[in-house]
Amino acid sequence: MSAPTFDLGYLHGGLRMPRRKDKSNKQPIAHVPVPQQLIIPITQHVGDPAHVVVGIGERVLKGQLIAESDGPISAPVHASSSGKVVAIEPWPVSRRLGGNAPCIVIECDGEDRAIELSEAITPFTSMDQETLFQKILQGGIVGLGGAVFPTAQKLMHASITPLEHLVLNGIECEPYITCDDMLMREQADEVLGGAQILMHALGVEHCFVAVESDKPEAIHAIADVMTELQDDRIAIKQIPTIYPSGAEDQTVQLVTNKEVPTGGLPTDVGCVVQNVGTSAAVYRWICKGEPLISRVTTVTGDGIAAPMNVFARIGTTVADIINFVGGYTENVHHLVIGGPMTGKSVTTDRVPLVKATNCILVMSDEEQFGNEQPCIRCGDCASVCPVQLLPQQLFWYACADNEEKLRSYGLMDCIECGCCDLVCPSHIPLTADFRMAKARMRELADEVARAERARLRYEFHTQRLDREQLLRAQQLEAQKQAAREGGSKAITDILERTSKKDDQDP
Ligand code: SF4
Numbered sequence: 001m002s003a004p005t006f007d008l009g010y011l012h013g014g015l016r017m018p019r020r021k022d023k024s025n026k027q028p029i030a031h032v033p034v035p036q037q038l039i040i041p042i043t044q045h046v047g048d049p050a051h052v053v054v055g056i057g058e059r060v061l062k063g064q065l066i067a068e069s070d071g072p073i074s075a076p077v078h079a080s081s082s083g084k085v086v087a088i089e090p091w092p093v094s095r096r097l098g099g100n101a102p103c104i105v106i107e108c109d110g111e112d113r114a115i116e117l118s119e120a121i122t123p124f125t126s127m128d129q130e131t132l133f134q135k136i137l138q139g140g141i142v143g144l145g146g147a148v149f150p151t152a153q154k155l156m157h158a159s160i161t162p163l164e165h166l167v168l169n170g171i172e173c174e175p176y177i178t179c180d181d182m183l184m185r186e187q188a189d190e191v192l193g194g195a196q197i198l199m200h201a202l203g204v205e206h207c208f209v210a211v212e213s214d215k216p217e218a219i220h221a222i223a224d225v226m227t228e229l230q231d232d233r234i235a236i237k238q239i240p241t242i243y244p245s246g247a248e249d250q251t252v253q254l255v256t257n258k259e260v261p262t263g264g265l266p267t268d269v270g271c272v273v274q275n276v277g278t279s280a281a282v283y284r285w286i287c288k289g290e291p292l293i294s295r296v297t298t299v300t301g302d303g304i305a306a307p308m309n310v311f312a313r314i315g316t317t318v319a320d321i322i323n324f325v326g327g328y329t330e331n332v333h334h335l336v337i338g339g340p341m342t343g344k345s346v347t348t349d350r351v352p353l354v355k356a357t358n359c360i361l362v363m364s365d366e367e368q369f370g371n372e373q374p375c376i377r378c379g380d381c382a383s384v385c386p387v388q389l390l391p392q393q394l395f396w397y398a399c400a401d402n403e404e405k406l407r408s409y410g411l412m413d414c415i416e417c418g419c420c421d422l423v424c425p426s427h428i429p430l431t432a433d434f435r436m437a438k439a440r441m442r443e444l445a446d447e448v449a450r451a452e453r454a455r456l457r458y459e460f461h462t463q464r465l466d467r468e469q470l471l472r473a474q475q476l477e478a479q480k481q482a483a484r485e486g487g488s489k490a491i492t493d494i495l496e497r498t499s500k501k502d503d504q505d506p
């Protein structure tokens, strides 16, 4: 990758970097056929894993619920084609910290038979807010821009604050990735149809579709549909092509000129951001009854014979998708799920496509970075950081495992954009170190919270035992008193008085 240039225009820091997008955006989106086997992880979202509701040997249909949402932040999972459940077992997946995850394995029958809808499709305009949130939740829709936060819960949370704008994020600032660009070119009607549903759900009267100015075809396609819809609540906002302008807070700033406060959310400045793919997924579920069982993903890099965008079923293995696009070239170095800046390297192509997979990147030797060297304190990393952090200091404290300093230097504000990695002349994998340090800190915080809950439970348990002991003593005393007085009224009075509870078990 040639040296990127600095740009201090609209955002602090950021990079103009080689786009490498024309490898994959020259042909229409192709459809990957039904594979022999689907490997569907039960956790493809932020939050609690979904709860499996099918058994081994059970036949399932396309669109059938196979794992239900389980917890305040969770999303259901559906079968992406028809067939038989042959296993529910751990399988290698592409996750930020690697490893295996429980998956439902479906042997496809090739018939691709869809389940009948349990209810007729209702126009979204006749649904109230709560009904629409619940409906979106049932469709398994999650943020397809990479965050995979369950969409229904995000909307519910947003709806309790005063809102001004829905921002549809069509900014695809990371090199190589073109799936949102191609989706907007080919399915702008679904993207904007979804925007109308989301505006109705949130009760907002304005929507910006944010698109980078180097995507003229997408801009034209969106503009054409806007003309057809005659919906003057929707406007296009062209954004300069600077990485990471597509990060949520940066998008809000570029579109509305409002800065999301540190540690805050776009809702703090009256905005809700949804990826254009999420918007199209909402449309397909609400207006066509198709839950989130497939997505567009970019298959690209010098290691891919014929780079392109494909529509593939969730659970199709990366190996099957790469075979479909003509296989590998001879110049393969390694496989990344996601883009070169925020993606995750994997060591096997047996991993399945999941809701978060926006790109399958196969890099060649020439596309590699150099070997890691000690930090020379040049400060380049700080000058490109879009959230104005000091990556060299964070790196120092991450190595020392100094949680207090990491917090005070704002590690939790790092958006893991990878800009600092890219400019570092010492090739230090700063972002990977920050990601691991954040995970360690979250784990620690979880442990502290768990210990606190256990302490509260113990204290309450002890208090309850004390209360019960006191109650028994009072009852005994009442019986003795009644025996002395020869009447039962005293017992009743005391029992009533002592059986009153003054608090609840946490
Ligand atoms: S990865 Fe984090 S520290 Fe590095 S440039 Fe991006 S936001 Fe800043």
Ligand code: SF4
Pocket: 374, 375, 376, 377, 378, 379, 380, 381, 382, 391, 392, 395, 420, 423, 424, 425, 426, 427, 428
């Ligand atoms: S860019 Fe790399 S070498 Fe320069 S200060 Fe940052 S971490 Fe150190």
